[in-house]
Amino acid sequence: MAAKTTTPLGIDALTSEIPALEVPPTTSNGTGRQGLAEETEFEVPEGGFVLLNPNEVDREVGNTSRSETESLLDAPQLEEPGFEAVEENAVALDAIYASYPELLERDLLTTEVIIGQDQRTRILNTSTFPWNAICALKITAANGARYIGTGWLISPRTVITAGHCVYMHDQGGWPRSIEVIPGMNDAARPFGSGVATVFRSVQGWTQSKNRNYDYGAIILPNNYRPGARTGAFGFAVKDDAYLKAALLNLSGYPGDKGGNQQWFMAQKAKSVASRVITYEIDTMGGQSGSPVWLKIGNQRFAVGIHTNGATSGNSATRIVQAVYNNLMSWKAMGV
Amino acid sequence: MESNGCIKMQAGLVRWLIIPAFFLFIGCIAKSDKMATTGTVKGILVNSSGQPIADAVVMVAGGTGSFTDMAAITDENGAFYLSNITLPGSYSLQVQTGGASVQKNVQLTSSADTIRLTY
Known part of the structure; x- marks a missing residue:
């Protein structure tokens, strides 16, 4: 599939207002563009799963029908646009790195990634944006097995995460429930928590178990709207050159830290493929579903959903047009 | 001719x-x-006395190929399930419980394997 080379798309009209000087730095050749032949892409065995028509891989599937979901959630008639709550005084590492990339370069020179040495930074204040919009997930599979993961709010009640957090092929498929805890900080739950039973993913994951389509959504119940207080991530489709040049931010709830603390790291991509972004940002089990985002001015745009670890590079499902369209649809379910 | x-x-x-x-x-x-296929492998986490350890976090810290970054939580029997891992393969598993952690190396051949980890 050819990579997009069009003007980057934003979640709404705000994207077109981005001042040119706030665009993340380009590569040393000044253009940052590289040929498709230079890209690499992870392949995952599809052992025994259905090979779908390419037009069907991003077709939405859920554990409830749209009408059932509306009934379950008593969907409100009101519509509200996505937004980002920016705390002026917040200590935002992603903002610091975006403004002073030389600090990131310096930090990178002094340390290595877990594929070497651990570079993660703990987020001590998780009650400010964007950290408060990142959620710890406590997952109970259909068969009762328990897991931890990470998700991020894109609307008051919509949490985006990895497909394998909302559909586990060997554990009965859709989970029994997922508890969502925005901005969890050890025992503190600054925005409370909600238990969700409505989930969405796409056929490329649920039927083909294809790593390229590993993304999904959690729709929170009507009576729990944390995104209205925390703010919500934007999301965007960016072309290869842009992603290769940009600073990627990733924050989530790693299990090696207990799964109740949020840890952050930023770095440029290692490679960009048509459906996957690969990087050497440190991650551990529990960070599946974490946002991989760009900081542009005061706006945060997720460009990937962290899913996989590997000694050769950790990786995210890339937000391409089809993913973007589903996120827009799921966002509307959680207004 | x-x-x-x-x-x-x-x-x-x-x-x-x-x-x-x-x-x-x-x-x-x-x-x-x-x-080469992906599958789920069951494990049991016990202490040195052979008693099950509940509510511990178990995850893949490194190993064969690419693996999903979801961590498992042990139940009251110490049981956990590692999902979407490439089999067969060699893995370094990290166990985190009570503020301390330890890594164990395991060799897995198929989903029929049961990992027994002693913490």
């Missing part, structure tokens, strides 16, 4: 060697594809 006959015989011999070799090669590729 005799030379032509010899060449024809050699060409026939080569054909009979190449065709089976080609199918053998394809067969090997198919077999290697089948050998």
Whole structure:
């Protein structure tokens, strides 16, 4: 599939207002563009799963029908646009790195990634944006097995995460429930928590178990709207050159830290493929579903959903047009 | 004529060697594809007395291929399930409980394996 080379798309009209000087730095050749032949892409065995028509891989599937979901959630008639709550005084590492990339370069020179040495930074204040919009997930599979993961709010009640957090092929498929805890900080739950039973993913994951389509959504119940207080991530489709040049931010709830603390790291991509972004940002089990985002001015745009670890590079499902369209649809379910 | 006959015989011999070799090669590729698969493996976490450890976090810290970054939580029997891992494979598992952690290396061959970890 050819990579997009069009003007980057934003979640709404705000994207077109981005001042040119706030665009993340380009590569040393000044253009940052590289040929498709230079890209690499992870392949995952599809052992025994259905090979779908390419037009069907991003077709939405859920554990409830749209009408059932509306009934379950008593969907409100009101519509509200996505937004980002920016705390002026917040200590935002992603903002610091975006403004002073030389600090990131310096930090990178002094340390290595877990594929070497651990570079993660703990987020001590998780009650400010964007950290408060990142959620710890406590997952109970259909068969009762328990897991931890990470998700991020894109609307008051919509949490985006990895497909394998909302559909586990060997554990009965859709989970029994997922508890969502925005901005969890050890025992503190600054925005409370909600238990969700409505989930969405796409056929490329649920039927083909294809790593390229590993993304999904959690729709929170009507009576729990944390995104209205925390703010919500934007999301965007960016072309290869842009992603290769940009600073990627990733924050989530790693299990090696207990799964109740949020840890952050930023770095440029290692490679960009048509459906996957690969990087050497440190991650551990529990960070599946974490946002991989760009900081542009005061706006945060997720460009990937962290899913996989590997000694050769950790990786995210890339937000391409089809993913973007589903996120827009799921966002509307959680207004 | 005799030379032509010899060449024809050699060409026939080569054909009979190449065709089976080609199918053998394809067969090997198919077999290697089948050998690597993803699956779920059950594990049990116990302490040095053999008692199950509940509510510990178990995750893959490194190993064969690419693995999903979801961590498992042990139940009251110490049981956990590692999902979407490539089998067979060698893995470094990290166990985190009570503020301390330890890494264990395991060799997994199939989903039928049960990992027994002593913390």
